[in-house]
Amino acid sequence: MLGKKINITLSILILLLICLTVPAHAANKAKKKKINRIEAVKKVDSCCDIRRSRQYAAIVMNAKTGEILHQNNASSHRYPASLTKMMTLYLVFEQLQKRKITFDTKLRVSAKAASAPPSKLGLKKGDIITVREAIMALIVKSANDVAITIAENLAGSEWNFARHMNIKARNLHMYRTAFKNASGLHNPKQVSTAYDLALLSLALRRDFPEFYQFFAKTEFRFKGVVIKGHNRVLERYTYADGLKTGFVNASGFNLATSTDDGNHRLVAVVLGGQTARVRDDHMISLLEKSHMQLRPITYVAKNSNKIMTSKKDIHSPFTLLDKEINTVFSSIPQPNAEAVKNKTHKRSVW
Secondary structure, eight states: OHHHHHHHHHHHHHHHHHHHHHHHHHHHHHHHHHHHHHHHHHHHHHHOOGGGSTTOEEEEEETTTOOEEEEESTTSOBOOGGGGHHHHHHHHHHHHHTTSSOTTOEEEOOHHHHTOOSSOOOOOTTOEEEHHHHHHIIIIIOOHHHHHHHHHHHHSSHHHHHHHHHHHHHHTTOTTOBOOOSSOOOOTTOBBOHHHHHHHHHHHHHHOTTTGGGGGOOEEEETTEEEEOOOTHHHHOTTEEEOOEEEETTTEEEEEEEEEOSSOEEEEEEEEESSHHHHHHHHHHHHHHHHHHHSOEEEEOTTOOOEEEESSOTTOTTOOOHHHHHHTTTTOOOOOOOOOOOOOOSOOOO
16 A cells, blocks of 8 residues: 555656656757757858858949949849839839829739739739839839739830830940849849949939839738838838839849938949848948948148038048049940840830
């Protein structure tokens, strides 16, 4: 009888010990897992120097003067990804300005547009979307199905729309750019440069000031649903006021950003980030250094009570000689115009 009681007591003690040990083990395992995740993030951040990326290119320009404040691989060919949609929007704004279409103009979705890969709104064949909704979908959602819908409705086909994109690119002096579609979906022959994309960014503000506020939007409502964007720089950097993100595997993470600190307006393009966070951090760093470079520096001259100001910080790593600024891209050649094939298209606004 005594032995039986001892066995029961031992069983109870073992059960209590298991109950106490298992949660502690689980907690330690969860804690270790959390630590591993933190270490993994730190490892990614430390190894992802954006300048090590093969796709990396960047430029910062003074929007008023065109002065180049920073450049790295800025004239090298890169894949623009969804920054292509900035040209798509340029052509839409142009038609709005000419009053050939209105914000309420209806655009019909084709089977091709409906089958576009993400990012997309999920439109179906035969759906109708307005020009205003299409603009918001391109800027906030970067919707590929909407980009194709715009192209087909305005130019009759996406091929014909791309032809107009290339004509406009030449007019804007984007001489190292070739567009093959309206969405930015990867095409090995669709290329641009950080410099050309900066020119396009400048042109959007200069030519369409009445529409530029759309680029500052981070969300919009479509069919009762609030759709949020992924341009975190607009939320993180005080002076940022617009433009576009882009990504395909071949390009890396791309971003065009415009800023206004009340005294100076800048446009910057960063291409080829390993992650969206790495790209965004680098963009903010470049913009802040460039704004600091342009802010007047006040100092008192030695042996004098006279207060003096300097436009540029002589210690800034981004200071360029005037002659360098004027000649950085003067040697970029204009490519020969491509032969335009004879094709028939549906009705076009052009």
